Amino acid sequence: MKIGIAGSLESNDALITVKSSEKLEIIIESIVYDFFYEQIKAVILDTLKTANLSNVCVICKDKGALDYTIRARLLTAIERMEKA
Template identity: 40%
Template sequence: MEILQRSYAGTLESSDLLVEVSPYSGGSVQVEIISSVEKQFEHAIRNVIMSTLEQMGVNSARLTVNDKGALDCVIRARVQAAVMRASKGDDCHQLVWEAI
């Protein structure tokens, strides 16, 4: 899935997170995580983000994630929403939703 524009999903409320996705010409995925629980859970948050991007076929993007204690299912949903908005929904018909 190709990232065509900058998009956002989520909020800065407790137990949620704000995800910003933007195009990145480096041919890789860059993830910056800002979290109140970064020391304990940064690795777990990064794993959820990267596996979601892999399942959606995103190979090149820049993400900034501002976490306020979100659960894995919330992280996954916010990343999916931001990616679909950033791709303008053009590739969504190619997704295998059962795999995600």
């Protein structure tokens, strides 16, 4: 299994893990879950689309990151997974 991890659990950051998978799976933990869950999910889906990935498992542990941070962390995790 290929895996890539990026980011951190510092405030305003997110720790994102991407793993190869049979199907698309997105798991989100967030300190602002009730307020921003849908927005975080949308950013993840959009980023996966840009990266042309459909069957991966994404685990996002969010500490209040803004959209661009989540996107950057996910892109890095994907790149690291592909290099692994």
